[in-house]
Amino acid sequence: MAGEDTLRKTNRINMLFDIYGPLLTEKQQTFLGLYFHDDYSLGEISAEFEISRQAVYEHIKRAEQTLEECETKLGLLGKHEQRRELSEQIEAIFGQASLNGQDELKRLVRNLYNID
Template identity: 70%
Template sequence: MTVYETDALAKTTRINMLFDFYEQLLTEKQQTFLKYYFHDDYSLGEIAAEFDISRQAVYEHVKRAEAVLETCESKLKLLAKHEAAEQWLQKLDAAADRLIDSELRAELMAIAHGLRNDGTIIT
């Protein structure tokens, strides 16, 4: 995999994650174009043909939508908070794995599982 492919994959992953958090803040057209472009891997030309508009118009919609997502993240930091929480949960998992007390280990694993699943803690 080349550096370009790695960068493109990282960008696609980031946009998809931001989209998950901020989708409702985009216009319907921006949502649609981002879904086609980043989720479904359509080319700009394919999207343009589907909606009978120019490739440049699709490009502009996608770029504006990306900018909205990045602006939302810079202000609200939901993705950053999510990633930080996931890192702490991984540390909790690792610490629980090192415990000898199986009952306590199971309880901590249940807490981590609950936090990953809408905050519902299963004991």
């Protein structure tokens, strides 16, 4: 369970980083990228940049907070997830090809366009 939560958090941070990364400081981008994308440990990053593990940890935590604040304000990841869910529903309906399915497909497409 803990491993699943860690993976879920890592995936979320990576997705937020892909969307909002340019809004972080250069150092935050570097440390977050090394930690979450490249799987470096805090110790490896601190040795590479000759700063304490605590300093690396603080940069990463502030970066995570900034990413979450951006998502709270802009909701781009949430909208992306809504689009993906609607797309999956549309794909499932394509396999049904009934008239009711076509009406449902039209409704889902309208929802997809109205997410923003």
